[in-house]
Amino acid sequence: MSEHHDGPQSHSGPAHSGMDDARLDYYARLTQALEDLLVAKGVCTRREVQQEMDRMDARTPAGGARVVARAWSDAGFKARLLADPMTALKELGFSLPDTTPRLAVVENTHRVHHLVVCTLCSCYPRMLLGRPPDWYKSLAYRSRAVTDPRGVMREFGLELSEGVEVRVLDSTADLRYLVLPHRPAGTQGMTEAQLAKLVTRDSMIGVTEPLHSEPARAG
Amino acid sequence: MPRVHDRGGWPSEELINRIEHQLADWERRIDALNVVLGEKGLRSTDEHRRAMESLPPQQYESLTYYQRWAAGLELLLLEKGVLTREEIDRQMAELERHERQGIG
Known part of the structure; x- marks a missing residue:
């Protein structure tokens, strides 16, 4: 049979x-x-x-958003996060078992934009973002993030100017990536908690930019 | 031509389907089971992926994500001798009988 x-x-x-x-x-x-x-x-x-x-179930993109908001607010933390992410995360109270894959944090700027994919399957910084969304695991995203990253981002509503260099990062079982998005203009004076609300899951994958103002409450 | 799983750079004009579905209980379960077995040294991410990649290409493409995970884990546990074909078939038949009798 x-x-x-x-x-x-x-x-x-x-x-x-x-x-x-x-x-x-x-x-x-x-x-x-x-x-x-x-x-x-x-x-x-x-x-x-x-x-x-x-x-x-308990791990959600709120974890990653908290990390990004801290990095936006504290230049010293940001430097430590980029240099040695695992140690910096422990500073924020994340418990990371020894089996946790290595993490690299990559910074988006006005000149460079990073986009994360896993072409072979679905590796993803679950410790900070939870389980990956369906589209991240789709065959279409896995192929097109490489051949047409700007087109993919356009589908998510992000139109990057030609002057911005796009770097596509391919995740592996042993090394995951978190995008540290560029802090939106006009957010001076916001608290970390307010900033964290601007940091969407998709902006930490690199398919979008963070929100520019707090999402309106429903209803 | 790269093998079926190696999608980076494959020609594709398919739009990204951004609809996200609510995970079923069994999908959360197969995900967790993989992690638990990993912690016991019975399965690594690379091994599991290699098992999924050894599925027939047509099956690899037509299964949903977690269906692929279940099929891959089954293959891996058989290869490692943790479970046998007979044990799995017997348990599957047992569960199916329970479902039919409405006691699953």
């Missing part, structure tokens, strides 16, 4: 809509089967898996 091994075949594309339920159920079931067997064999416990799910 090769069907068990390869999973049910389907002609639907990678989009989530229109996928047949059978295939959806198959991989949900496979995940459950793997966990059940690993637990039964004593390889891991359900508690460990649940705790990791909770830990992942």
Whole structure:
């Protein structure tokens, strides 16, 4: 029975809509089967898996935004962050287990703009941004961030002038990148908490710039 | 031509689909399971990626992200002898039976 091994075949594309339920159920079931067997064999416990799910849920782009806002407010911290990010993050109270991949922080300026991709899969600074968004993992982004970075940024609403040099950084299992966006003009006098609200997830990937003023409250 | 996973610079004019879906429980679970096994030294990010890359190219392209993760982890655990084909098939059949009886 090769069907068990390869999973049910389907002609639907990678989009989530229109996928047949059978295939959806198959991989949900496979995940459950793997966990059940690993637990039964004593390889891991359900508690460990649940705790990791909770830990992942708790990590959001607010972590990265806090780091960026501090760097905008404190030149000494910014210098330390660029030189030795892991040590600087510990200063802010981030707990980073030994298994955490290395991190590089790259600064966007008026002259240079960095864009982060993982062409091989989906490596991402999860410790600061949480799980990567769907589009970051998409085949289209993985190929076009390299061939057409300006076009990709345009799709996200960012039109860079020709004079700005674009550097595309390809993440690996061992080295992740966080973009330190350029601080928007007219934000002098803002507190760190106010600044952090300007720092969007996408601006720390490099597909957009930070907001220029606080987002209006809904309603 | 690079292999199917090596997407950097592939010719593509496909627009970026920016719609983000809410993760299902099993997607959060397969993600966490990978990290837990990594902490136990049973799986590294490179090994897991290599396993996903050994899926048939058509399957690599048609599966969703976390489906690829589940298929890759299954392959890796089989290769390492942590689980056997028979064990997985048996557990899959068991779960399917439970689902059909509405006790899953």
